[in-house]
Amino acid sequence: MQFTDFGKLDLSRLPSPCFVVDEVAVERNLRILSDVAEASGAKILGALKAFSMWSFGNMTHQYLSGTCASGLHEAKLGHEEYGGEVHVFAAAFSQADIDELLTFAHHIVFNSCGQWLRFREQCLAAKKQRPELQFGLRINPEHSEGTVPIYDPCAPGSRLGITLSQLDESVLDGITGLHFHTLCEQGFEPLSRTVAAVEKNFGHLLSQMDWVNFGGGHHITADGYNINGLVEMVQVFRQRHNVEVYMEPGEAMAIGTGVLSCEVLDITWNQINQAILDTSATCHMPDTLEMPYRPDITGAAEAEKLSHTYRLGGLTCLAGDVIGDYSFAKPLEIGQRLVFEDMGHYTMVKTTTFNGTKLPAIAIWNSETDALCVVKEFGYADFKHRLS
DSSP states (O other): OOOSOGGGSOGGGSOSSEEEEEHHHHHHHHHHHHHHHHHHOOEEEEETTTOOOGGGHHHHHHHSSEEEESSHHHHHHHHHHTOSEEEEEOSOOOHHHHHHHTTTOSEEEESSHHHHHHHHHHHHHHHHHOTTOEEEEEBOOOOOOOSSGGGOTTSTTOSSSBOGGGOOGGGOTTOOEEEOOOOSSBOHHHHHHHHHHHHHHHHHHHTTOSEEEOOSOBOTTSTTOOHHHHHHHHHHHHHHHTOEEEEOOSHHHHTTSEEEEEEEEEEEESSSEEEEESSOHHHHOTHHHHSOOOOOBTTEEETTTSSEEEEEEOSSSOTTOEEEEEEESSOOOTTOEEEESSOSSSSGGGOOOGGGOOOOEEEEEOTTTOOEEEEEOOOHHHHHTTOO
């Protein structure tokens, strides 16, 4: 799903490896999200867990109502670099987290009644000083739409969200909203079924609430998404329950906006041609191992489809640091650049320096003007200073 033709970009202008994000494509996505918000009446927040490239903070602020975070540090980034509302949820907060969040966050969502009770008095005292503060609970509708268990918040035994049987309705004083999140890069239909499950299980509580957060995982900016269905459903939900609706798309901000450019370092053979790259599955694109997920490569195909097949591997010592088997029309050459497509979301936010592996540089490109700016490069100091 690549909206930009990165074939127009001269890769020799880039360090390697390098994430490259097209600012034209990012703004396209943000416009779509803004249009959905205006048409539906919902407030849309950018989920920093998927795309926290804060060089786009000012642009994001022009189109969205704010950001949502999965912990203190993301929340601080949203507050400092994006503006607008700052919403935060975590599986659990520490005392130090709450102490700081209460000074600037707008919505704080708790994952259990126990956490809410632990901090309730402090939260309500802070609200007297900052009336804009709101507190919510994350509910688990026990309705699974995920196809990969590791990314399914409603999988049996999930630690995320409060099931109906565990929700103590006697502790709702001070709670003004409910939050649910069940999707992962999915369309409107799974959301529609989830909302029906929420209304069935928790509908009796909605009249007590001021807002409901539909969470993230909405592929709103993807081709074929049923935007009209989403707009209508949000309108009906808001009117039926007299609540504000929030949504927190993350990957939808960055779908089709970015690539990861890398270089072939070596070519070897062991039962199959092997190409060693200056990038890494485990360090730079861990979803290829966790999901598993197979990224597309410009000009490549499935193994054996084209004349020359290679197993593409990273440069770390991990035996399983393998991105996958790909075929090419011509033999690969040492020094050749390869482009992994649609690598803007859930990539930069997950990188590591295992083995001291250098993190990819980060660049912004304008596909209309061809302007290019390398906004960040990493080196030994970034590895060293993560340790002690």
